[in-house]
Amino acid sequence: MRTEAALGTLEAAPAAGCWRSLITQESVSTVVASVVIAAVVLLPLATMVVSSFRVMEGFGFSSHWGLDNYRAMVEDRVIFKAFINTLLISTGSTLLATVFGVSLAWINARTNCPWREKLEPFNLVPFFLSPFVGAIAWHDLASPKIGLLNAWAREFLGVQGAVLNVDNIYGIIWVTGIFFTPLVYLFVVGSLRRMDPSLEDSARTTGAGLLRTTLTVTLPLVLPGILSGAIIVFVSTAGEFGVPFKLGTPYGWETLTTQIFSKAVGDDANYYMGAAMSMTLGVITAFLVWIQQRIIAPRDFTTVTGKGFRPNVVNLGKWKWVALGYNLTFVLLAVVIPLLGLLIVSLHPVWQGHIIPGDITLYNYERVLFWWRPDHIQAATNGIINSVILAFAGATIAMALAIPVSYMIHRTKGYGSRMLDFLCVVPIGFPGIVLAMGVLITYIKTPLYATIWIILLGYITRFFPYGQRNISSIMLAISEELDQSSRMAGASWFTTLKRVTLPLLKPGIFAGWVLLFIIFLRELPMSIILYSTGTETLSVGVYYLSNFENEPLTAALSIAQTVILLVCIVVFRRLAGREALTA
Amino acid sequence: MDQEISAAPFLEVRGLVKRFGNDRAVDDVSFGIRRGGFLTLLGPSGCGKTTTLMCIAGLHHLDAGEIRVGDATYTSFATGEFMPPEKRNIGMVFQSYAIWPHMTVAQNVAYPLEIRKVDRAEIDERVNKVLRLVGLGDMAGKLATQLSGGQQQRAALARAIVFRPRLLLFDEPLSNLDLKLREQMRVELKRIQREVGITSVYVTHDQAEALVMSDEIIVMSKGRIEQRGGPRDIYAQPVNRYVSNFIGVANLLEGHVVRVTSPGRGEFEVNHGNERVHLPCRLGEGVSEGSSAVLSVRPENVQATRDKGGDPCLEGKVLRSIFLGNCVDCRVLWGGFEWKVLAHPRLRLQAGERVYLRLDPEQSLAVQP
Numbered sequence: 001m002r003t004e005a006a007l008g009t010l011e012a013a014p015a016a017g018c019w020r021s022l023i024t025q026e027s028v029s030t031v032v033a034s035v036v037i038a039a040v041v042l043l044p045l046a047t048m049v050v051s052s053f054r055v056m057e058g059f060g061f062s063s064h065w066g067l068d069n070y071r072a073m074v075e076d077r078v079i080f081k082a083f084i085n086t087l088l089i090s091t092g093s094t095l096l097a098t099v100f101g102v103s104l105a106w107i108n109a110r111t112n113c114p115w116r117e118k119l120e121p122f123n124l125v126p127f128f129l130s131p132f133v134g135a136i137a138w139h140d141l142a143s144p145k146i147g148l149l150n151a152w153a154r155e156f157l158g159v160q161g162a163v164l165n166v167d168n169i170y171g172i173i174w175v176t177g178i179f180f181t182p183l184v185y186l187f188v189v190g191s192l193r194r195m196d197p198s199l200e201d202s203a204r205t206t207g208a209g210l211l212r213t214t215l216t217v218t219l220p221l222v223l224p225g226i227l228s229g230a231i232i233v234f235v236s237t238a239g240e241f242g243v244p245f246k247l248g249t250p251y252g253w254e255t256l257t258t259q260i261f262s263k264a265v266g267d268d269a270n271y272y273m274g275a276a277m278s279m280t281l282g283v284i285t286a287f288l289v290w291i292q293q294r295i296i297a298p299r300d301f302t303t304v305t306g307k308g309f310r311p312n313v314v315n316l317g318k319w320k321w322v323a324l325g326y327n328l329t330f331v332l333l334a335v336v337i338p339l340l341g342l343l344i345v346s347l348h349p350v351w352q353g354h355i356i357p358g359d360i361t362l363y364n365y366e367r368v369l370f371w372w373r374p375d376h377i378q379a380a381t382n383g384i385i386n387s388v389i390l391a392f393a394g395a396t397i398a399m400a401l402a403i404p405v406s407y408m409i410h411r412t413k414g415y416g417s418r419m420l421d422f423l424c425v426v427p428i429g430f431p432g433i434v435l436a437m438g439v440l441i442t443y444i445k446t447p448l449y450a451t452i453w454i455i456l457l458g459y460i461t462r463f464f465p466y467g468q469r470n471i472s473s474i475m476l477a478i479s480e481e482l483d484q485s486s487r488m489a490g491a492s493w494f495t496t497l498k499r500v501t502l503p504l505l506k507p508g509i510f511a512g513w514v515l516l517f518i519i520f521l522r523e524l525p526m527s528i529i530l531y532s533t534g535t536e537t538l539s540v541g542v543y544y545l546s547n548f549e550n551e552p553l554t555a556a557l558s559i560a561q562t563v564i565l566l567v568c569i570v571v572f573r574r575l576a577g578r579e580a581l582t583a
Numbered sequence: 584m585d586q587e588i589s590a591a592p593f594l595e596v597r598g599l600v601k602r603f604g605n606d607r608a609v610d611d612v613s614f615g616i617r618r619g620g621f622l623t624l625l626g627p628s629g630c631g632k633t634t635t636l637m638c639i640a641g642l643h644h645l646d647a648g649e650i651r652v653g654d655a656t657y658t659s660f661a662t663g664e665f666m667p668p669e670k671r672n673i674g675m676v677f678q679s680y681a682i683w684p685h686m687t688v689a690q691n692v693a694y695p696l697e698i699r700k701v702d703r704a705e706i707d708e709r710v711n712k713v714l715r716l717v718g719l720g721d722m723a724g725k726l727a728t729q730l731s732g733g734q735q736q737r738a739a740l741a742r743a744i745v746f747r748p749r750l751l752l753f754d755e756p757l758s759n760l761d762l763k764l765r766e767q768m769r770v771e772l773k774r775i776q777r778e779v780g781i782t783s784v785y786v787t788h789d790q791a792e793a794l795v796m797s798d799e800i801i802v803m804s805k806g807r808i809e810q811r812g813g814p815r816d817i818y819a820q821p822v823n824r825y826v827s828n829f830i831g832v833a834n835l836l837e838g839h840v841v842r843v844t845s846p847g848r849g850e851f852e853v854n855h856g857n858e859r860v861h862l863p864c865r866l867g868e869g870v871s872e873g874s875s876a877v878l879s880v881r882p883e884n885v886q887a888t889r890d891k892g893g894d895p896c897l898e899g900k901v902l903r904s905i906f907l908g909n910c911v912d913c914r915v916l917w918g919g920f921e922w923k924v925l926a927h928p929r930l931r932l933q934a935g936e937r938v939y940l941r942l943d944p945e946q947s948l949a950v951q952p
Contacts (some may be wrong), residue, residue, distance in 0.1 A: 484642055485681035487668040488752075489695035489742065499694075503685045 030408045030417070037405065037423050040461050044438025045430070048282075051275035051441050069276030079277070082254040086238055086281070089172050089255060093237040096177030098230050101184025104327060108185075109192035111314050113323040121573060122331045127182035128569050129335075130522040132242025132539055133558040135175050137338030139246060140345045140551060142166040146353040148341055155354075171247045172255075176237045178334045183236065184229035191225030192218075197312045210314065224296050231292040235285040239431020241525040242539070246546065256281050257433050257525065264437060264529050271441055278434040286429030293425065339562065346555035364556035368545075377549065380557050382534060383541025386452060390537060391520035394459045395467075395513045401460070402467040402512065407501065410475045411483065424465045432525035435462050440529055450532040458526040463519055470512035471505060478504050514572040522565060593618035593653060593782050594639070594750060600647035601634050608634045610806035612648075616784070616799065621776055623785045623793040626803035626829070632786045635803075636752050639784065640675055641668035652750055669698075674743030674781070675752045678759065680735040682727040688714070688738050689723040695746040713745045717775060733764050740772070744779055751776070753785040757792065769795050790830050794818065802826050822868050823951040827879040834885065834923055836878040840949055843872045851878045851949050855918040860897070863944035869951045876949040882923040884946035887913065887930065887938045896939040897922075904932045915940060 055066040073079050104123055108116045126134070141149050144162035153163045166174060199221065203213045241257040249258050256277055263274035316323055345351050347360045366373060371381035409421045427435060439458045440449075448454045478501070486496040502509075524539035531540050538561050545554040592615025601609040609631040616622040624632035637643040639650055641657065644665065650658045652673075657666045682691055689710055696706045714720050717737040722730065730738060736756060743751060756772075757765045773796045776783050787793055793800050794814045802809045802817065802825075810822040821827035824835055838853035841861060849872070851864045862878065870876045891898075899917035906928065913932055915922040922940060926932060 479679055479681065481677040481679050481681035482683060484640075484668075485675060485677055485739075485742075486683075486694070487642070488640060488671075488673060488675040490669050490672070490698040490746065491694075492667075492669050495698065500683055504683075 029404060030412055030420075033401075033405055033408060034420055034423070037401075037420065040457070041423050041426055044435055044442050044461065045282075045426070047442040048275045048278055048434070048438035051272050052279045053276075054272045056270050056272050063272060069273050070280075072273065073276065073280060078254060079259055082256050082259045083280075085169060085244075085248075085253055086256045089169060089176065089244065090234045090238045092169075092173035093176040093180060094230050094234045096173060097181045097184050097233045098226065100177070100181040100330060101229060102188050102226060104181070104330060105185050105188035105192060107323045107327060109189050110311065111316050111320065111323055113316065113320050113327065115324065116327070119327050119331065121569075122335060123185055123327070124182045125331075125566075125569065126179045126334045127186075128518050128522075128565055128572075129179070129562055130242065130524065130539060130542075130558075130565070131176060131179040131240060132246060132524050132542060133342070133522075133562060134179050134338055135172075135243040135246040136542070136546060136554055136558055137342045138166045138171065138175050140351070140555065141338065141341040142171070146351060146551070148344065148353060148355075151353040167247050167251045169248065169253050172244050172253065175243050175247065176240055179243075180233045180236055181330075181334070183233050184226070187225045187229030187232075188222060191222045193311060195221055195311055200312055227296050228292050231288050231296070235288050235429075235431070238281060238285055239433060239525065241433050241528065242543075245543075257431065260433050260437060261528060264440065271437075274437050275441060278437040282430045282434040285431055285434075286426075289425075289429040339559070342555045342559050342562075345552055346559050348552050351551040351555075364552045365560070368553060368557045369560060377541075377545065377553065379536045379544040380541040380553075382536045383538040383544075383557070384560070386535060387521050387538035390452065390456055390459060391517045394456055394463075394520045395516035397456075398460050398464045398467045398516050399471075399509055399513050401464060402471050403502070403505065403509065406468050406471040406475050407497065410472060411480065424468050427462050428465050430462075432458075432462050432523065433529060436526040436529035439526075450535070452535045455527060455530045455535060455537065458530050459520050459523065462526060463516055466519065467512040467516050470515065471508050474505055474508035475501075511572065514568060518565060518568045518572065521568070522561065592616055593620075594784070595651045596635070596639065596648070597651075598648035599635060599638060599645060599650070601631075601638055601643060602646045607806050609638065612803075612806070612808055614801055614808065614811060616782060618782055619780045621773070621783045621785065621796060621798045623787060623797040623800045624803055625787060625790060625793040625800050627788055629805075630803040631806040632788075632803050633754055636754055636784060636786050639750070640673055640752055641666060641671050671750075672746070672748045673750045673752060674746070674748035676736075676739045676743050676754065676756045678755045680732075680739040680756070680759075682730070682735045682738050682742075684727050686727065687723065688719060688725050688727065688730065691727060691738055692742045692745050695742065699746060709745055710741075713741045716778070717741045718771075732760050733768060736760070736768065737771075740775065744775075744781060748781060751781045751783040753783065753787075755787055757787070758789070765789075765792070772796065794830070802829060804829075820867060820948065821879060821950055824877040824879070827877070827948075827950055832882055832923060834878075834880045834882065834920075836880075836920060837875075837952070838878060839875045840866065840870055840872055848944070849949065851876065851947070853878065855897075855920075862942060862947060864947040864949050865945060867948050867950040870949050875952055877952050879948045879950050880942055880946065882912075882925040883910075884943055885922060885924045886941040886943075887915065887924050887926045887932065888941070889930075889936075889938060891939050894941070896941045898937065898939055901932050901934050901936045901938055903934050913938075 052069055053065055053067070054063040055068040056063050073083065107113045108120055108123070139147070141147050142164035144150060144165050144167070147162065147164060147166075149164055150162045153159045165171065195218070200213050200217050203217045208216065239257060241261065244253065244255040244258050245261070247253075248255060260274050260277050260281070263270050263277065344355060346364055347362070348356065349359055349361060349363060367375055367377055368380040369384070370376055371385070405420060405424065409417050409424070436458050439454065439461065443449055443454055443457070448457065482500055482504070483496055486500045487493070491499065521538060523537065524543070527537040527540045528543060531537060536544065538557070542554055542557050542561065545557055595615040597613050599609050599612045600607065612631070612635055614622070624635060626632050634643060638645055638658070645658055645660045647660050649656065649660065652671075655666070656662075656664055657671055658664065683694075686694070692710045692713060693706050696709060701709070711720070711723065714723055717740055719734060719737050719741065722734060722738070727735065727738070739756070757768055760768060769792055785796060797814060799811065799813055800817050801811045804825055810817060810826045812820075817826065818830055821830060821833075827833045828835060836851075836853045838851055840849050841852040843849040843866065844863070847866050849864060849866045851862045853860050853862065864878060867876075897917050899915040899922060902914040902916050902921065904926075905912040909928070911926045911928050911930065911932060913924040913926050915924055915938055917940070924940065932938060
């Protein structure tokens with residue numbers, strides 16, 4: 001027998017307040033977000049394309065249309081050499097990073113190397129630090145005249161001249177290779193960990209030994225991860241500015257990025273030429289990223305399964321100590337020795353290659369950090385303050401944008417969401433310096449120019465996709481039915497976002513924020529194009545000290561930057577947990 | 584024979600069409616259900632049942648048709664009216680339960696009342712009452728992730744009914760549970776629905792579930808309604824081969840009705856090797872003299888014996904026989920056709936044996952192909 005008394009009488013029918021379905025909170029927000037993102041992302045790129053076809057006349061007061069810029073890329077000896085150098089450096093670094101990255105990933109994920117869990121965060125540290133600082137550190141360690149290691153070799157080994165020389169293309173390859181190793185590591189270690197062990201077990205049961213299984217089953221399955229990592233490293237090193245600028249330009253080795261820089265702010269400033277070079281670099285990198293996204297990533301079958309596995313671990317026997325030694329050596333070379341070297345240099349008033357215990361002082365730090373003292377260095381203290389402000393504001397704005405955009409991409413259907421998805425991937429394909437050229441040329445006649453806002457705009461344009469991807473990966477894991485049941489319970493689209501979706505996204509939001517904070521703090525290529533006196537950033541401060549002051553001051557600010565970044569890394573790992581860094 | 588709704592229907596769906604691209608997922612579906620009734624949409628994956636449900640909920644837009652509840656129009660393609668889902672006062676239980684993991688059970692259930700700005704004391708009272716109703720009285724403080732599947736299911740139901748909705752929708756809620764739990768929850772859900780008296784639409788692909796729970800069943804295929812009726816009617820009088828095969832198990836023989844002997848009764852002709860065999864039968868809807876038809880006979884209505892006896896019977900050979908405890912599942916080869924027979928266990932039929940099959944004309948139904 002029915003008892004309505006169990007729950008009371010049913011609610012009356014709602015009033016006839018229906019409305020057309022076209023104008024909803026959802027559709028309006030989607031359109032607005034798409035327009036904003038399209039303007040921010042596409043405008044600089046469009047301006048750059050157009051500018052590359054304008055040729056400068058005389059001293060730059062007029063210009064005409066033409067292909068001269070592109071012709072110069074092949075005909076001008078300096079520029080052509082720079083192009084070749086870029087290719088050589090990218091190839092070399094990619095090989096180095098791949099060798100290190102794959103071996104470290106295998107050791108960490110698949111062997112019984114002792115302390116491998118404790119070592120993993122250290123393997124990743126170079127990823128968060130500034131490669132520019134790394135170049136400075138290695139310069140202080142291994143340049144022929146003032147390098148600390150060379151000095152020790154002369155003193156204790158009686159060597160004449162210099163044992164090591166990083167002030168050349170090999171030095172650039174060495175430093176970029178080490179600093180981008182974590183990228184390959186992350187791709188490969190994720191693949192190895194997520195692989196179903198029964199795939200290898202079944203090979204073993206048919207009679208295949210360890211080596212054959214590894215070569216015929218494990219390796220092909222991990223190959224997409226390796227290729228993805230390699231392509232991303234290639235693209236990143238092609239766009240790397242700081243390392244070739246420190247170790248290459250003063251000694252005659254130019255790359256496309258350093259050339260773009262000189263065309264933007266150097267004596268032979270020619271924005272149109274810079275745009276053409278940026279276009280060339282950008283097209284190559286965008287093409288490679290497109291290949292990685294469309295062709296390689298979808299073939300990575302190890303990421304498809306949802307179950308958690310305990311993968312097969314190889315018992316290395318006595319060789320496990322060799323593996324440990326190898327991993328420790330990497331950490332020493334990538335993190336410990338450079339930082340120690342920098343520290344030593346920063347404690348001397350003048351650096352000539354020897355440690356002079358009597359000279360040890362903290363004076364450099366005072367000049368670089370204490371902005372209230374009369375002898376502080378403006379560029380350095382500006383850099384700290386500006387970078388912290390930019391990082392804070394930039395990370396917050398970028399994440400605030402990323403949340404609704406991610407929501408629109410994954411929760412709405414149709415053409416608009418696919419367009420948004422595409423727009424969000426575009427900036428990843430272009431190196432920072434390329435986008436910076438675009439932003440510069442676009443906004444040079446606006447009030448934004450020469451203010452801190454243009455730098456903020458550049459940062460957000462370039463790095464917003466990283467925040468968005470962090471959120472997207474969580475959103476994909478949240479079932480759509482969690483939102484739908486909130487609607488059915490009576491909550492509007494906005495209330496659902498506030499009470500159901502956002503709380504579930506919280507971990508991803510914080511992790512993304514800290515990641516962006518770190519990226520903005522150490523950013524160099526965009527800052528160096530878009531800054532002006534008063535709006536220097538931390539990395540620009542380091543550049544300024546390196547160009548116009550001396551090694552110890554440069555080292556002091558570098559150490560300060562590194563300390564801030566290391567603190568952020570610890571916070572990041574706390575918030576994000578182990579899996580958050582998977583690409 | 585579908586039942587006419589005695590009173591004016593509470594939920595009415597008219598001419599519903601929903602397309603995905605060029606594909607008509609729901610193709611001109613119309614039905615109604617009286618207040619307090621329990622209607623099941625039954626069919627395999629892809630038949631359009633979940634899409635229909637989503638349209639009623641307002642989570643999908645229509646390409647044609649109308650949905651009305653009580654005296655309110657929820658969606659009308661013709662006039663462009665569309666009431667957003669949060670305004671429809673419809674409770675919905677999802678296949679994955681959709682219990683929010685960052686809230687406790689009590690917070691999950693209280694959510695719809697908080698949206699409606701009910702005051703705190705009343706919220707607590709109503710939440711506790713409904714949790715007791717579904718058997719989760721002592722689970723209020725637990726986090727959703729600490730609940731088992733069956734418990735999450737009950738919590739989802741509690742959340743769906745706490746705000747006294749006009750309509751309750753279920754999207755295959757039991758398919759993620761194991762068998763024993765499913766059988767138990769079927770009865771539980773039905774009991775709660777009866778007690779609370781909310782009009783309910785239930786979607787499932789499990790025909791046993793549909794038979795146990797529903798007042799009325801709508802069998803769907805490829806976006807269209809095949810048959811509508813009560814459980815017994817659909818089981819005993821399937822309107823065509825598809826429904827016959829989907830509900831329960833059936834022997835289906837192709838042939839035609841050779842003549843009509845009396846109203847609703849006739850003779851079915853089927854080919855057996857070179858012979859033509861005539862089997863007396865009842866005539867289903869839309870089947871008349873001369874028309875092609877399918878003879879549907881349930882396995883429990885086929886009698887198998889070892890002795891030939893005098894009355895007409897079919898001679899066949901046992902292909903296999905599986906002991907199920909309370910009966911024996913036999914396959915008997917008769918010419919080119921394999922009969923499914925549920926025989927009494929004391930017969931101990933062996934593979935290779937000769938058996939004689941007898942059909943009851945009242946239990947043999949000629950249906951549309």
